[in-house]
Amino acid sequence: MKPAWIVLDIGGVLVEVDADRRLEEWTHGRLKAREFWPLWLSSPAVKRFETGQTDGLAFAQEAVTEFGLDMEPEAFLLDFQDWLVGPYPGALSLLDRLRPLVPLACFSNSSCVHWPMLDAMLDCSTRFQHTFATHRLGVLKPQPEAFAKVLATLAVPASQVWFFDDNLVNVEAARHAGFQSWQVKGALELTRLLESLLPEMQNAS
Numbered sequence: 099m100k101p102a103w104i105v106l107d108i109g110g111v112l113v114e115v116d117a118d119r120r121l122e123e124w125t126h127g128r129l130k131a132r133e134f135w136p137l138w139l140s141s142p143a144v145k146r147f148e149t150g151q152t153d154g155l156a157f158a159q160e161a162v163t164e165f166g167l168d169m170e171p172e173a174f175l176l177d178f179q180d181w182l183v184g185p186y187p188g189a190l191s192l193l194d195r196l197r198p199l200v201p202l203a204c205f206s207n208s209s210c211v212h213w214p215m216l217d218a219m220l221d222c223s224t225r226f227q228h229t230f231a232t233h234r235l236g237v238l239k240p241q242p243e244a245f246a247k248v249l250a251t252l253a254v255p256a257s258q259v260w261f262f263d264d265n266l267v268n269v270e271a272a273r274h275a276g277f278q279s280w281q282v283k284g285a286l287e288l289t290r291l292l293e294s295l296l297p298e299m300q301n302a303s
Contacts, residue, residue, distance in 0.1 A: 100296065101200060101278070102258035105230075105248065107239075108206040108216055110264030111288055112193070114183035124167050124174070137165065147209050150233035154211045175211070182215050186285035192292070193225045199298050203228035205248055205261070207238050228252065239263070240271030249275065260295075262288055 109115045118131035125134065138144055143160035146152045152160070158171035158178070167174060196202055204222060206213075208231040216222065222229050230248050237244045249256055256276030263269050264283045272279035282288045293299045 100298070101260040102254040103203055103252050103260070104196060104200045104292075105203045105205050105252075105259055105261045105277070106288075107263035107265070107268065108204055108208070108220070109182075109212075110284070111262060111282055112185060112189040112204075112285055113216060113219055114186050114284075115181050116183050117181050120177055120181060124165070124169065124177075126168070134165075141165075145238060148207050148232050148238055149236050150210070154209070157209070157211075179211055179215070182212060182219070185219050188289055189285035190220070190225075192285055192289050193220070195299065196292070197225065199296065200260075202226050203230060203248070203252065205230040205239065205244075205263075207232045209233045239265075239268045242271065242275060245272055245275040245277065249277075262291075 106112060121131045121134040121138070122129065141161070141164060143152075143157060143164050146160070147157035154175050155171060158175040161167070162169060162171050162174050193202065202225065204220075204226045206216065208216060210233055213231045213233060217229075228251055230251075232238050232244065235244060235247055237247065239245070249259070252259060257278065259277045261269070261272040261277040261279040262282050263272070263279070264281065266281050269279045269281045280291060282291055
């Protein structure tokens with residue numbers, strides 16, 4: 099059955115993010131990305147930043163101190179801006195194929211630094227009917243309140259929403275909220291999955 103909405107994460111699904119290498123570089127190899135990520139995801143500084151409570155420079159100052167990084171906040175912020183590589187091959191054409199078939203929304207843990215870049219890369223205001231960026235929403239995935247806010251705006255039963263994210267914890271949170279949810283990594287994997295779920299995709303170009 100075709101969904102009422104398709105909701106897509108951006109980083110790691112539609113846009114490539116060069117974060118792992120940079121996380122390791124920040125600590126000069128002291129921490130591998132798999133060790134740094136749990137610290138990042140549970141960081142008070144990151145949470146404040148990605149829920150819109152601080153600006154870029156304030157976040158950089160907090161993060162350098164919190165993570166014990168040997169770099170100036172300004173250098174940290176410049177490097178953080180460069181996390182975003184660009185849309186995965188096929189991402190834009192996939193969105194353009196989907197738009198006539200199902201209403202689209204995006205739902206991203208983002209910030210005042212990355213969101214303008216993501217918006218420009220994907221032309222979000224054109225390609226999505228709703229954009230849920232957490233620094234505007236005021237709450238992060240995978241918190242239940244975040245999914246509740248999205249659902250309130252979409253105004254349909256959760257079971258009629260398909261959600262795709264590269265982070266398993268977000269996928270599981272979406273399922274707990276009643277969404278139909280899948281973990282995908284990159285636009286190619288997303289395209290193949292959607293083509294298997296939506297027969298209409300075969301005729302969309």
